[in-house]
Structure formats: structure tokens, C-alpha cells
Amino acid sequence: MIPELGHLAVILALALSGAGAALGLVGAGLGRSAWMRAAASAVWGQLLFMALGFAALVYAFLVDDFSVAYVAQNSNSLLPWQYKISAVWGAHEGSLLLWTLIMGLWMAAVAACSGRLPLGFLARSLGVLCLLNGGFLSFLLLTSNPFERLLPLPPADGADLNPLLQDFGLIVHPPMLYAGYVGLAVPFAFAVAALLSRQLDSAWARWSRPWTNVAWAFLTLGIALGSWWAYYELGWGGWWFWDPVENASFMPWLAATALLHSLAASEKRGAFKSWTLLLALTAFSLSLLGAFIVRSGVLTSVHAFAVDPTRGLFILAFLALVVGGALALFGVRGGAAWSAVRHGLFSRETFLLLNNLLLVVALAVVLLGTLYPLAYEAATGGDKISIGPPWFNRFFTPLMLVAAAALGVGPFVGWKRSNLRRLGRRLLACFAVSAGLALLVGLLLGESLSLGGAGALLLGLWIVATQGADLLRRRRLGGASTPLAYWGMSLAHLGFAVSLLGVALTHELSVEKDVRLAPGETFVQAGVSFRFEGVVEASGPNYRAQRGLFEVDDGGRHLQLAPEKRRYLAGGSVMTEAAIDPGLFKDIYVSLGESLDGGDWAVRIHIKPFVRWIWLGALLMAFGGTLAVADRRYRRLALRFAPGRRGLAGRPAGAGTAA
Amino acid sequence: MPPKRRNRLLAVAFVLVGAAAAVWLLLLAANESLNLFYPPHKVVNGDAPVGVGIRAGGMVLEGSVQRAPETLQVAFTLTDRQGADFQVLYDGILPDLFREGQGILVRGQLDASRVFQAEEVLAKHDENYMPPELMSLPTNGGSGLASPAEPH
Known part of the structure; x- marks a missing residue:
């Protein structure tokens, strides 16, 4: 009964999304303010019904209702309760339900926080969001109903959740990632609404900025969590594989990062406005492309969902409709946003443009590398290829190094133009400081770095030095309060530097060994000794394990590591659980391979310096992006459209945009 | 052709040629490293x-x-x-x-x-x-x- 109610709730949410789209878009077109206000109610209704539908599925998992096909396929009575909840989004149908729930939350957030935007603009934005949600909900109901029953003969027990997914990382990674993916629908909707209402001044850029920041922060966290999960759970010790599914989340991130920067120029200087619009449309379109790649099974990936051609076809059609519609609208109306804002060669505008150029080229590289195997297969009539990480690294790394070099200069440079001579002196000082620091760090590490590694080290410290110098300069100039937006930007840029340092140093200094060890044998690597004590039997709530015991001596520090090889009772699948000693400067990573003859085991031993910095940097970036949203000027914006002066449709709102 | 339009046409041609060259180089490299x-x-x-x-x-x-x-x-x-x-x-x-x-x-x-x-x-x-x-x-x-x- 409960699953049927959940199904009904989703159907009602779909009906409301249609109503919301009609009320918002048609209402704004006709200038009927009552209709436009009703669009917000339709949004709240959708959130309510999505929450009910989602709760119904959670309930079905918690009470082990194996008559529901999706529950039977992804749960088991032995599964611990927290994984029963996270199993809701462990496979295609349920994760799509989570996706639409998060869409509902974003829409409601827009309806709740943007009451002071001009009504016509808000109604159109909500209408577009409802339209998108309607697309997702139809996809869910037509091709991927999570409430489908297995009647009249339900199985006695479920097939279990994939053991790789029985993990804290999976509890948090998909909700964060989806919050980012779906959040990009808000700048998309704002861009479409701006085009529809011909409101192409820089006001819409200002309204978009906080939403873009938050969506971007979620996406950053989601990607970092996925990378961290892959590192400790997949048992290979890698943190990024250029796998199509990873690329699917990385492409919208690159576009959203470009959008963040381009929005700054559009808001503050009215520059690149039509380009910014295009980026807003692109970022969400790439989210949809990502959904297509993950859910259609067209590409080889270690963690794609199972193959189903109808689903792929549906998303492809939806993608074509959304992208085609948005681009057509942009083609017709976008020209009006064209602006020729003059700026000197050494201006912040130039550096933001350079940032966008680099990010878009990087995006093109990733897109090409991801889709080329598909095109190749189609063109050659079925020959299958894959493009390996070396190809991506060869093109992506230099682009990011150039970006890092430019990032050091960017914040120093003022809008319009800067005094080249004074700038040069400051930069030279910063360069000297960062070169000195790099030399010092290089000596402390006591290892020889490759040219690329040394360059990355220098550039990471270059960003730290320039950000620090700029902060000091601001303090000295006596600006009593440095705005939060500035702190946010600085933190995010420092986060980029920290990630860059982490990537470079991990890449340079990691030691990875597969060894064969007999019980009692000791293996020494990079000053760390591993004594293999043997393997004992152990058991968990829903698995039995062989637990390896390692006595590790890391330069006088003793610790024990106990990696496991688990066999899950329900599905019989085997999984490797690595044991990791995490540290700010070094991770020690041990995982069990296979049992060999004579009690020997194949053992994977990694020593990974600075690997935590990769995710630490992402955390800083996400925090910085969120901090900037709390800046005073977004609250001032709220005051400008004071209550009681709720704008009517077509009111030329936000004409003045003093910073 | 008015100079303004000619400039714009030149810019578009420049971008197109540049993009095509870049894609060509990328694919060439891909052909070496694809499996x-x-x-x-x-x-x-x-x-x-x-x-x-x-x-x-x-x-x-x-x-x-x-x-x-x-x-x-x-x-x-x-x-x-x-x-x-x-x-x-x-x-x-x-x-x-x-x-x-x-x-x-x-x-x-x-x-x-x-x-x-x-x-x-x-x-x-x-x-x-x-x-x-x-x-x-x-x-x-x-x-x-x-x-x-x-x-x-």
C-alpha cells in the first residue's frame, strides 16, 4: 500500500510540475500576476509530494518490503539500517527519485529566497525549473519506476546492495553530487528567464551568482567525495581514473567554474554578458549529458548503471530538447546581450577571460576524450576503443599549470586597467618568495622531483604567495572590513593551490608495490616496514572476512593495519577493504590481494604522501564558494527589491548595479 | 564589404580554423594512445x-x-x-x-x-x-x- 501511495505522490508531483510550468511561463507571458504567484505554490506542492514519494521508498527499504522489485534487487534483510536508507539511491531508479527530490528542494529554495526578484522573472525561472522537473519525473515514471511490484510471488529475501556501495562514502557522495548537478538548473533557469523577459542587463548575473556558487560548492564536494571513496573503497589506491562517469561529473564542474568567473565580470562590469548566458546554459546541459552517460550504459565504465536502451533514448531526447530549445532561444535573443566593454590588456577582465578560455579548452579536451570512443564505434561500425589516462593527463595538466600561473596574477589586477610597473614589482617579489619556498620544500622532501612536479610545486606556492600578498595589501590599505566575498575567493583559490600541490606531490612521491608475502615476512619500502603477521577469520553484520594483520613501523611510530577480504553472505560477492593510516603528510595504505599457495598472500602496499591535500583543497574551494554567498551585497540586493514593492511583470528591475 | 563586418568574419574564420586545428591535433594524439x-x-x-x-x-x-x-x-x-x-x-x-x-x-x-x-x-x-x-x-x-x- 505504502509503495502505491509513493507512486501516486510522484504522479501528483508530475501533474504539479506541468501546472507550475504553465502558470509560470504563460502567466508571465500574459502578465497575470495571480498566475505567476501560483507558480510558487505549485513548486511547494511538488516538493511536498516528492518528499512523500521518497519517504515511501525509504519506508519500503526499512521494512524489507521485497515485493517491491527495486528493494528486492538492492537490499537484504541482513543489511545494516543506515545502508538500507542509502540503498535507496544505490541504483538507477532510486537515485533518480533522489535527483527529483533534490530538484524539488532547489526549486523551493528559489521560491523561498527570491521573493524580492521581479515577479515576471521569478515566475519564468520557476516555470523553467518546473518544466525540467517534469522531464525528470516523466523519465522516472515512464522508464524507471522504483515502486514496481514483484507480484504475486515476491522473493523471500533481497539480492543485497552491491558491497562496494555499503559504505559511508556512498551515503553522502550521491546526494552532494546531485545537489550540484541539479543546482546548476537554477542558473540555467535564470538565464532562460532573462532571455525570455529580455532582461539582459547585469542584474540577472547578480541574481545568478549566489545560486551558482552554492551549486558549484556542492558539485565540488560531490566530486571530491567520489574521488575519496574510489581511493579507499575500490582497493586500487587511485583517486582519479578519467573514467567516463568521473568525466561526466567533471565536465559540468569545469563549465560551472568558468561560469562563476564569467558571472563576476558580467555583474561588476557588464562584460561578456552573452558569453555568460551561454555558459549558464552549457553547465546544466553538461549535467544532463552526464546523466545520459551514466544512465544509458553507452560508455565503458567501471561504475555505470546497468544497460537499458530505452532509458538512454529518453534522456537523449530530453537532452536534445533542453539543449536545442535553450540554444535556439539564445540564438534569437542572446544577441541583445552583446556588449563591447572596453578594458586594457592588463585588467581583471583579461584574466577572467583567460580563466574562461583555459577552462573551456580543458572542458573540450575532457568532452572529446569522453565521447571520442562513442564516435569511433559509430564511425567504424562497432570497433571499440578506450582512451587512457595518459592522453587526458598530457593535455589537461599543462592547461591547469597555465591556469595556476594566471591565477596568481588575476586577483592583483584591477578592473579596467592596472599600472603595469607597480604590478610588475609586486609580482616579482611574490615570485621570489614562492621560488624560495619551493626550494625549501624541495630540500625538506629530500626527493628529486621531475620538471613538471617542480613546476607544479612552484605554481602552488606562487598562488599561496600572491593571495597572501594581496590580503596583506588590503589590510594595509586600511579597509576596515574585507568583504566576505573576497575571503571566499581567496579561500577557494588557496584550495585550488592545495589540491594542485596534493596532486603533484602524490604523483611524484607515491610508492606503489604489489608484493607476495608469507606470514612472518617483513617488507620495507620508503622507510616504512611492514611485518605480515598472517590472516585471521572475522565476521561483520552481513559478511565474513579474512583479516590480514600488519605490524607497521613508520620511522619509530608503530601501528597496526588490518585490511580485509570480505565475502558478503547475501550475494556471495567478494570485496577488498583496504586499511589506511591517514596523515596530513602521508597515507600508508595496505590491501589484501589474493590468497596464494602455502599461506602466502598477494598484498598491495602504497605510500602516498600529500594525497589528503587533494580533497582538503576541494573542501577549501567549496567552503570559499559558500562563504562568498554570505557577503553583505547579496543582502543589500534583497533590500533593493523591498517587500511591498513586489515588481510586476515587465518592470525594468535592477537597472542600477552599483557594486 | 564594410570593414566592421570583414573584421568579424576574419575573427570567426580565425576561431574556426584554430578550433579545427586543435581538435585535429587532439585526435591525432588520441590515435596514438587509444586502445x-x-x-x-x-x-x-x-x-x-x-x-x-x-x-x-x-x-x-x-x-x-x-x-x-x-x-x-x-x-x-x-x-x-x-x-x-x-x-x-x-x-x-x-x-x-x-x-x-x-x-x-x-x-x-x-x-x-x-x-x-x-x-x-x-x-x-x-x-x-x-x-x-x-x-x-x-x-x-x-x-x-x-x-x-x-x-x-
């Missing part, structure tokens, strides 16, 4: 090149897995169960889902004696997911490659 997939019969009949990075796949022949006594070296045979099979050598840890009778992918090179020197061995990610490369191989009655389209 073509070969099913067992193409490895056996000589279609697959020697000494070039490729990928191949098939089912692990029952009873063919042999390990070295002191090291991590392992040898096994991949087959399509239609008469074509080839030997694979690998030095490292096999994935959890590597089993006899299981469909797997290997990445590496064929050596001069047409033995596949694998750098990486990939097994199915879980019971339901099947690498698209292996979908075209015949199934073997129930186990291994059966029912790849089952949603999970």
Missing part, C-alpha cells in the same frame, strides 16, 4: 597488432590459471568458447571478481610469440554490470556472461 579492443578470434587470426597497446577480452578458461610459486606472476587463457583462445601473462594482483569461467578484459600488448602481456586485468564490476565490449561474445549457459541487461 583498440580485440575479441579472441582477432587475437588468434593475427588481426591484433604485436607490440602495440591494445585491449582484449574473453572468458577465463577453466583450469587454465597457473601461478608462479614465488612471485605474483600468473598465466591464464582467455577463450570465446568457439575455438579461439590465447594466453595471458600478468604480474600483479587479480581483481576480486576474477574467476574461472568469468568474462574479463585485459589491457597490454601482444609479444612476439603472440602471448598477451597484460598490464591491467579488469573483471566485471558486479554481477549485473557487463563491459559493453564483452556483450557481443557468446554466453555460456547461465554463468559468466548471462543476462547482461538485468537492471541492478
Whole structure:
């Protein structure tokens, strides 16, 4: 009964999304303010019904209702309760339900926080969001109903959740990632609404900025969590594989990062406005492309969902409709946003443009590398290829190094133009400081770095030095309060530097060994000794394990590591659980391979310096992006459209945009 | 042609030529580093090149897995169960889902004696997911490659 109610709730949410789209878009077109206000109610209704539908599925998992096909396929009575909840989004149908729930939350957030935007603009934005949600909900109901029953003969027990997914990382990674993916629908909707209402001044850029920041922060966290999960759970010790599914989340991130920067120029200087619009449309379109790649099974990936051609076809059609519609609208109306804002060669505008150029080229590289195997297969009539990480690294790394070099200069440079001579002196000082620091760090590490590694080290410290110098300069100039937006930007840029340092140093200094060890044998690597004590039997709530015991001596520090090889009772699948000693400067990573003859085991031993910095940097970036949203000027914006002066449709709102 | 329009046309042409050149270079590099997939019969009949990075796949022949006594070296045979099979050598840890009778992918090179020197061995990610490369191989009655389209 409960699953049927959940199904009904989703159907009602779909009906409301249609109503919301009609009320918002048609209402704004006709200038009927009552209709436009009703669009917000339709949004709240959708959130309510999505929450009910989602709760119904959670309930079905918690009470082990194996008559529901999706529950039977992804749960088991032995599964611990927290994984029963996270199993809701462990496979295609349920994760799509989570996706639409998060869409509902974003829409409601827009309806709740943007009451002071001009009504016509808000109604159109909500209408577009409802339209998108309607697309997702139809996809869910037509091709991927999570409430489908297995009647009249339900199985006695479920097939279990994939053991790789029985993990804290999976509890948090998909909700964060989806919050980012779906959040990009808000700048998309704002861009479409701006085009529809011909409101192409820089006001819409200002309204978009906080939403873009938050969506971007979620996406950053989601990607970092996925990378961290892959590192400790997949048992290979890698943190990024250029796998199509990873690329699917990385492409919208690159576009959203470009959008963040381009929005700054559009808001503050009215520059690149039509380009910014295009980026807003692109970022969400790439989210949809990502959904297509993950859910259609067209590409080889270690963690794609199972193959189903109808689903792929549906998303492809939806993608074509959304992208085609948005681009057509942009083609017709976008020209009006064209602006020729003059700026000197050494201006912040130039550096933001350079940032966008680099990010878009990087995006093109990733897109090409991801889709080329598909095109190749189609063109050659079925020959299958894959493009390996070396190809991506060869093109992506230099682009990011150039970006890092430019990032050091960017914040120093003022809008319009800067005094080249004074700038040069400051930069030279910063360069000297960062070169000195790099030399010092290089000596402390006591290892020889490759040219690329040394360059990355220098550039990471270059960003730290320039950000620090700029902060000091601001303090000295006596600006009593440095705005939060500035702190946010600085933190995010420092986060980029920290990630860059982490990537470079991990890449340079990691030691990875597969060894064969007999019980009692000791293996020494990079000053760390591993004594293999043997393997004992152990058991968990829903698995039995062989637990390896390692006595590790890391330069006088003793610790024990106990990696496991688990066999899950329900599905019989085997999984490797690595044991990791995490540290700010070094991770020690041990995982069990296979049992060999004579009690020997194949053992994977990694020593990974600075690997935590990769995710630490992402955390800083996400925090910085969120901090900037709390800046005073977004609250001032709220005051400008004071209550009681709720704008009517077509009111030329936000004409003045003093910073 | 008015100079303004000519300038714009030149700019567009410049961007187009630049983008085309960039894509061409990227694809050229991709052709060097891409890994073509070969099913067992193409490895056996000589279609697959020697000494070039490729990928191949098939089912692990029952009873063919042999390990070295002191090291991590392992040898096994991949087959399509239609008469074509080839030997694979690998030095490292096999994935959890590597089993006899299981469909797997290997990445590496064929050596001069047409033995596949694998750098990486990939097994199915879980019971339901099947690498698209292996979908075209015949199934073997129930186990291994059966029912790849089952949603999970």
C-alpha cells in the first residue's frame, strides 16, 4: 500500500510540475500576476509530494518490503539500517527519485529566497525549473519506476546492495553530487528567464551568482567525495581514473567554474554578458549529458548503471530538447546581450577571460576524450576503443599549470586597467618568495622531483604567495572590513593551490608495490616496514572476512593495519577493504590481494604522501564558494527589491548595479 | 564589404580554423594512445597488432590459471568458447571478481610469440554490470556472461 501511495505522490508531483510550468511561463507571458504567484505554490506542492514519494521508498527499504522489485534487487534483510536508507539511491531508479527530490528542494529554495526578484522573472525561472522537473519525473515514471511490484510471488529475501556501495562514502557522495548537478538548473533557469523577459542587463548575473556558487560548492564536494571513496573503497589506491562517469561529473564542474568567473565580470562590469548566458546554459546541459552517460550504459565504465536502451533514448531526447530549445532561444535573443566593454590588456577582465578560455579548452579536451570512443564505434561500425589516462593527463595538466600561473596574477589586477610597473614589482617579489619556498620544500622532501612536479610545486606556492600578498595589501590599505566575498575567493583559490600541490606531490612521491608475502615476512619500502603477521577469520553484520594483520613501523611510530577480504553472505560477492593510516603528510595504505599457495598472500602496499591535500583543497574551494554567498551585497540586493514593492511583470528591475 | 563586418568574419574564420586545428591535433594524439579492443578470434587470426597497446577480452578458461610459486606472476587463457583462445601473462594482483569461467578484459600488448602481456586485468564490476565490449561474445549457459541487461 505504502509503495502505491509513493507512486501516486510522484504522479501528483508530475501533474504539479506541468501546472507550475504553465502558470509560470504563460502567466508571465500574459502578465497575470495571480498566475505567476501560483507558480510558487505549485513548486511547494511538488516538493511536498516528492518528499512523500521518497519517504515511501525509504519506508519500503526499512521494512524489507521485497515485493517491491527495486528493494528486492538492492537490499537484504541482513543489511545494516543506515545502508538500507542509502540503498535507496544505490541504483538507477532510486537515485533518480533522489535527483527529483533534490530538484524539488532547489526549486523551493528559489521560491523561498527570491521573493524580492521581479515577479515576471521569478515566475519564468520557476516555470523553467518546473518544466525540467517534469522531464525528470516523466523519465522516472515512464522508464524507471522504483515502486514496481514483484507480484504475486515476491522473493523471500533481497539480492543485497552491491558491497562496494555499503559504505559511508556512498551515503553522502550521491546526494552532494546531485545537489550540484541539479543546482546548476537554477542558473540555467535564470538565464532562460532573462532571455525570455529580455532582461539582459547585469542584474540577472547578480541574481545568478549566489545560486551558482552554492551549486558549484556542492558539485565540488560531490566530486571530491567520489574521488575519496574510489581511493579507499575500490582497493586500487587511485583517486582519479578519467573514467567516463568521473568525466561526466567533471565536465559540468569545469563549465560551472568558468561560469562563476564569467558571472563576476558580467555583474561588476557588464562584460561578456552573452558569453555568460551561454555558459549558464552549457553547465546544466553538461549535467544532463552526464546523466545520459551514466544512465544509458553507452560508455565503458567501471561504475555505470546497468544497460537499458530505452532509458538512454529518453534522456537523449530530453537532452536534445533542453539543449536545442535553450540554444535556439539564445540564438534569437542572446544577441541583445552583446556588449563591447572596453578594458586594457592588463585588467581583471583579461584574466577572467583567460580563466574562461583555459577552462573551456580543458572542458573540450575532457568532452572529446569522453565521447571520442562513442564516435569511433559509430564511425567504424562497432570497433571499440578506450582512451587512457595518459592522453587526458598530457593535455589537461599543462592547461591547469597555465591556469595556476594566471591565477596568481588575476586577483592583483584591477578592473579596467592596472599600472603595469607597480604590478610588475609586486609580482616579482611574490615570485621570489614562492621560488624560495619551493626550494625549501624541495630540500625538506629530500626527493628529486621531475620538471613538471617542480613546476607544479612552484605554481602552488606562487598562488599561496600572491593571495597572501594581496590580503596583506588590503589590510594595509586600511579597509576596515574585507568583504566576505573576497575571503571566499581567496579561500577557494588557496584550495585550488592545495589540491594542485596534493596532486603533484602524490604523483611524484607515491610508492606503489604489489608484493607476495608469507606470514612472518617483513617488507620495507620508503622507510616504512611492514611485518605480515598472517590472516585471521572475522565476521561483520552481513559478511565474513579474512583479516590480514600488519605490524607497521613508520620511522619509530608503530601501528597496526588490518585490511580485509570480505565475502558478503547475501550475494556471495567478494570485496577488498583496504586499511589506511591517514596523515596530513602521508597515507600508508595496505590491501589484501589474493590468497596464494602455502599461506602466502598477494598484498598491495602504497605510500602516498600529500594525497589528503587533494580533497582538503576541494573542501577549501567549496567552503570559499559558500562563504562568498554570505557577503553583505547579496543582502543589500534583497533590500533593493523591498517587500511591498513586489515588481510586476515587465518592470525594468535592477537597472542600477552599483557594486 | 564594410570593414566592421570583414573584421568579424576574419575573427570567426580565425576561431574556426584554430578550433579545427586543435581538435585535429587532439585526435591525432588520441590515435596514438587509444586502445583498440580485440575479441579472441582477432587475437588468434593475427588481426591484433604485436607490440602495440591494445585491449582484449574473453572468458577465463577453466583450469587454465597457473601461478608462479614465488612471485605474483600468473598465466591464464582467455577463450570465446568457439575455438579461439590465447594466453595471458600478468604480474600483479587479480581483481576480486576474477574467476574461472568469468568474462574479463585485459589491457597490454601482444609479444612476439603472440602471448598477451597484460598490464591491467579488469573483471566485471558486479554481477549485473557487463563491459559493453564483452556483450557481443557468446554466453555460456547461465554463468559468466548471462543476462547482461538485468537492471541492478
